[in-house]
Amino acid sequence: MKKQQSESEYLSQYDIGKYPRPSVTADIVAFVIRSVENENYKMDSVSKLSILLVKRAVHPFRDCWALPGGFLRPDETVENCALREVTEEAGITPVSLMPVGVFSEPGRDPRGWVISHAFASIISEESVRQVGGDDASDAEWFDIRFERGEDGNSCLSLEYGDTKLRAVLREEETHFSQTSFRVLESGGLAFDHARIIATALTALREGARNYETLFDFLPERFTLTELQKVQETIMNIQVLPANFRRKVSDYVVETDEYTQGAGHRPAKLYRRK
Amino acid sequence: MKKQQSESEYLSQYDIGKYPRPSVTADIVAFVIRSVENENYKMDSVSKLSILLVKRAVHPFRDCWALPGGFLRPDETVENCALREVTEEAGITPVSLMPVGVFSEPGRDPRGWVISHAFASIISEESVRQVGGDDASDAEWFDIRFERGEDGNSCLSLEYGDTKLRAVLREEETHFSQTSFRVLESGGLAFDHARIIATALTALREGARNYETLFDFLPERFTLTELQKVQETIMNIQVLPANFRRKVSDYVVETDEYTQGAGHRPAKLYRRK
DNA sequence: CAAATAGTGTCTCTAAGACAATATCAC
DNA sequence: GTGATATTGTCTTAGAGACACTATTTG
Numbered sequence: 110m111k112k113q114q115s116e117s118e119y120l121s122q123y124d125i126g127k128y129p130r131p132s133v134t135a136d137i138v139a140f141v142i143r144s145v146e147n148e149n150y151k152m153d154s155v156s157k158l159s160i161l162l163v164k165r166a167v168h169p170f171r172d173c174w175a176l177p178g179g180f181l182r183p184d185e186t187v188e189n190c191a192l193r194e195v196t197e198e199a200g201i202t203p204v205s206l207m208p209v210g211v212f213s214e215p216g217r218d219p220r221g222w223v224i225s226h227a228f229a230s231i232i233s234e235e236s237v238r239q240v241g242g243d244d245a246s247d248a249e250w251f252d253i254r255f256e257r258g259e260d261g262n263s264c265l266s267l268e269y270g271d272t273k274l275r276a277v278l279r280e281e282e283t284h285f286s287q288t289s290f291r292v293l294e295s296g297g298l299a300f301d302h303a304r305i306i307a308t309a310l311t312a313l314r315e316g317a318r319n320y321e322t323l324f325d326f327l328p329e330r331f332t333l334t335e336l337q338k339v340q341e342t343i344m345n346i347q348v349l350p351a352n353f354r355r356k357v358s359d360y361v362v363e364t365d366e367y368t369q370g371a372g373h374r375p376a377k378l379y380r381r382k
Numbered sequence: 383m384k385k386q387q388s389e390s391e392y393l394s395q396y397d398i399g400k401y402p403r404p405s406v407t408a409d410i411v412a413f414v415i416r417s418v419e420n421e422n423y424k425m426d427s428v429s430k431l432s433i434l435l436v437k438r439a440v441h442p443f444r445d446c447w448a449l450p451g452g453f454l455r456p457d458e459t460v461e462n463c464a465l466r467e468v469t470e471e472a473g474i475t476p477v478s479l480m481p482v483g484v485f486s487e488p489g490r491d492p493r494g495w496v497i498s499h500a501f502a503s504i505i506s507e508e509s510v511r512q513v514g515g516d517d518a519s520d521a522e523w524f525d526i527r528f529e530r531g532e533d534g535n536s537c538l539s540l541e542y543g544d545t546k547l548r549a550v551l552r553e554e555e556t557h558f559s560q561t562s563f564r565v566l567e568s569g570g571l572a573f574d575h576a577r578i579i580a581t582a583l584t585a586l587r588e589g590a591r592n593y594e595t596l597f598d599f600l601p602e603r604f605t606l607t608e609l610q611k612v613q614e615t616i617m618n619i620q621v622l623p624a625n626f627r628r629k630v631s632d633y634v635v636e637t638d639e640y641t642q643g644a645g646h647r648p649a650k651l652y653r654r655k
Numbered sequence: 656c657a658a659a660t661a662g663t664g665t666c667t668c669t670a671a672g673a674c675a676a677t678a679t680c681a682c
Numbered sequence: 683g684t685g686a687t688a689t690t691g692t693c694t695t696a697g698a699g700a701c702a703c704t705a706t707t708t709g
Contacts, residue, residue, distance in 0.1 A: 116441045123441075125494040128453045130403040133497065151659050151708075168389045168396075180401045183495050186486045205557035211484060211499060213459045221398040222456050224406065226484060284478035285594050321558050334661075352699060354662075373660040374706035424681075424686045607687075625672060627689075646687040647679035662705070671696080678689070 131213075131222040135191040136178030136302070137161075138209065138309035139199060141232045141250060142326045142342055151372035153334070156342045157252045160306065161199055162267065162298075164247040169219045170299035174267070174274060176306070177248065178225070187226040195230055198248050201237065203230035204325055207316065209309045217301050225300075229309040231325035255310050256345070262293060265307055276303035317343040320360050324381045332368060332376035333357065404486075404495040408464040409451030409575070410434075411482065411582035412472060414505045414523060415599045415615055424645035426607070429615045432523040433579065434472055435540065435571075439520070442492045443572035447540070447547060449579070450521065451498070460499040468503055471521050474510065476503035477598055480589065482582045490574050498573075502582040504598035528583050529618070535566060538580055549576035590616040593633050597654045605641060605649035606630065 139161040144154035162174040177198035181190045188206055196202045206228040213224035237250070251267040251274070258264055267274040276296035283289045290307045298306070316322035323339045324331075337353045340346075362382045367375040412434040417427040435447040450471035454463045461479055469475045479501040486497035510523070524540040524547070531537055540547040549569035556562045563580045571579070589595035596612045597604075610626045613619075635655050640648040 116444065123493050125405055125496075128405060129456055130405050131454065131456070132398055132401060132403050133406065149659090153660075171389065181404065181486070181497075183402055183404070184488050186488070187484055187497070188486075207558045208483065208560070210481070211460055213454070213461075215457050215459070220396050223398075224454075224460070284598075285480045285589055286592075287481070316558055319559075325557075332661085349700065350661080351663075351701080356698080370708080371660075372708050373658075374662080376661055422686090426687075605688085622673065623688080624674080624690075629671080643681075644687075645681045646685075647689085649688055657709090658707105660705100660707090662703100664703080665701090667698100667700085669696105669698080671694100673694080674692090676689100676691080678687100680685105680687090682684085 129222070131224050132220075133181040133187070134178050134223060134225045135181060135187050135194060136176040136225050136227050136305060137191050137195045137206075138176060138227065138229045138306055139195055139201075139203065139232055140229060140309075140313060140326075141234060141237050142339055143234055143237075143250070153338075156338055158342050159250040159252050160267070161195075161248055162251050162269075163198060164249075165299055166247070173297055173299040174251075174272075175299035176227075176302045181226075188228070191226070191228040191230070199232070199237075201232055203232050206230050207309075207312060207322070209305065209312050212301055212305060214301070225305070227305045227309060229313055231313075231322060233326055233328055235328050253306070253310065255307060263290070263307065265296070265303055265310075267296075267298075267306075274298055276307075278303060278307050314344050320357055330364060330366060330378040330380060333361070333379060334376060336361070336379070402495070404497050405493075406454040406460070407451050407496060407498045408454060408460050408467060409449040409498050409500050409578060410464050410468045410479075411449060411500065411502045411579055412468055412474075412476065412505055413502060413582075413586060413599075414507060414510050415612055416507055416510070416523070426611070429611055430525045431615050432525050433540070434468075434521055435524050435542075436471060437520040437522075438572055446570055446572040447524075447545075448572035449500075449575045454499075461501070464499070464501040464503070472505070472510075474505055476505050479503050480582075480585060480595070482578065482585050485574055485578060487574070498578070500578045500582060502586055504586075504595060506599055506601055508601050526579070526583065528580060536563070536580065538569070538576055538583075540569075540571075540579075547571055549580075551576060551580050587617050593630055603637060603639060603651040603653060606634070606652060607649060609634070609652070 141159050142156050143159055144156045147154050161177055163177050165171055165173050165175050177194055179194045181187060191206055192202060209227040209229050211226055249269045251269040254266040256264055263278050263280055265276040274297045276298055277294040278290040278292055281289045281291055288311050290304050292303050295303045313322050317340050323336055326339045327335055333354050360382050361379040364378045364380055366378040414432050415429050416432055417429045420427050434450055436450050438444055438446050438448050450467055452467045454460060464479055465475060482500040482502050484499055522542045524542040527539040529537055536551045536553055538549040547570045549571055550567040551563040551565055554562045554564055561584050563577050565576045568576045586595050590613050596609055599612045600608055606627050633655050634652040637651045637653055639651040
């Protein structure tokens with residue numbers, strides 16, 4: 110009869126390499142809302158939702174655009190890995206991450222067995238402005254649009270200057286209201302990143318309904334109209350200011366500061382509750 | 383100057399092993415609702431929420447109870463791996479899986495670098511009954527309770543016969559209404575499985591609010607009272623039947639069948655819409 | 656004052672919660 | 683009939699959406 114091993118004996122002989130292991134990555138969909146200045150000094154600016162994409166310099170998918178991301182290291186969590194990667198690529202450390210999903214389909218990466226952990230991060234416009242022109246990098250902010258077409262497919266449009274990417278996806282209902290997408294045309298995006306972006310934007314929109322994903326787009330103090338415009342930009346809807354103010358009042362605290370010099374009545378500044 | 387490689391050349395020389403790789407597992411919190419028969423033939427039975435735990439036969443955490451799970455294989459997704467493992471352990475293939483989270487803290491597994499993908503699965507009582515006494519296995523269904531105490535900590539109680547496990551956790555708020563828990567006492571549960579169970583139950587309860595996670599506990603045809611009792615059991619609340627029926631009516635379709643021989647008025651059977 | 660945004664008041668309609676009342680079976 | 687659950691109706695209240703109206707700034 111075999112002698113019983115102690116735990117330390119067992120662990121010292123344990124070979125964790127006896128099972129095959131995948132490479133593990135974290136990929137980040139970093140969102141920002143940028144305002145486009147208006148010609149009329151009185152009128153408010155228009156806002157656009159953008160995400161960060163990186164042009165791949167190496168195979169596979171060389172010269173395609175991809176999400177920032179990288180391989181997990183042994184001393185970090187997947188969340189830490191995502192933060193590290195977005196800091197390296199964008200020069201900005203986001204305050205928070207939202208898990209989007211795990212993408213582990215065999216064959217999703219031509220290099221081999223790679224499973225990706227996708228996160229959405231929200232970055233305020235002011236922090237992007239501070240970093241400004243990191244021209245050495247080939248990371249760029251793409252305006253993003255995502256709409257369901259009349260044929261039941263959804264179209265994901267990404268635009269930066271003259272570069273236009275256009276992916277087509279099919280929404281597939283899964284259990285538990287997790288919306289999942291299948292890529293029909295990836296439109297110049299690397300790997301399954303069109304699918305990841307669509308999933309991340311869906312999660313962002315879901316979180317915008319209850320105001321959760323709005324505040325990180327703005328500085329600490331903001332006006333209610335700014336907050337409303339964030340929600341409208343993300344969800345691609347219009348709401349009446351009076352109703353928005355009433356509903357959001359539970360989530361904000363007013364300060365005693367006001368905006369200045371806007372050409373119209375000053376607005377009270379609020380903080381998140 | 384170095385010659386440009388073609389993609390196939392690049393991939394053939396690519397060594398995916400140059401970065402360290404973790405072991406990857408899927409762990410499953412399999413929920414079932416079991417009814418305890420009543421002495422009075424007229425009165426409805428009481429229901430209890432249970433999860434499947436496996437007694438570990440090997441180090442580490444030998445003789446502790448753990449979630450069913452296992453290592454990811456190269457030809458499957460993490461969802462497939464979870465389905466395969468729960469089928470092996472419980473003899474039941476659940477109809478659906480709900481992603482709960484990724485647990486990748488360094489040091490969470492004494493054997494080495496292991497990151498776990500946790501899923502919740504919902505199993506109907508009838509399919510458990512069909513499998514019945516798989517006595518050879520050391521997998522058992524534990525009644526589960528999870529309540530916030532007066533000191534702000536939450537107590538997770540698991541009970542099977544005379545075996546009682548009792549873990550204490552602290553709820554830590556994170557961004558985006560993702561509730562996260564820290565384990566204060568793991569109460570005989572292996573690894574960080576107390577944390578995973580608490581997270582899974584929180585997700586199950588959240589899904590029970592909008593009826594998403596209710597139907598899989600029941601057979602295809604069910605009464606509205608049965609459905610109501612599922613919600614009450616999961617969320618640990620009481621609701622008025624009239625209001626429950628009104629709200630849930632959007633999610634169900636009535637059939638032309640009725641219950642029989644219950645000692646009181648028969649109930650119409652419904653299907654999920 | 657004109658233009659533009661900031662902010663308030665209120666009307667209507669819907670949905671949720673509470674609760675009363677009726678229906679129907681097995682015994 | 684009795685005891686249990688099934689099912690319907692309605693009262694009240696809270697909240698969402700629509701919209702009219704007032705307030706305040708810069709040029």
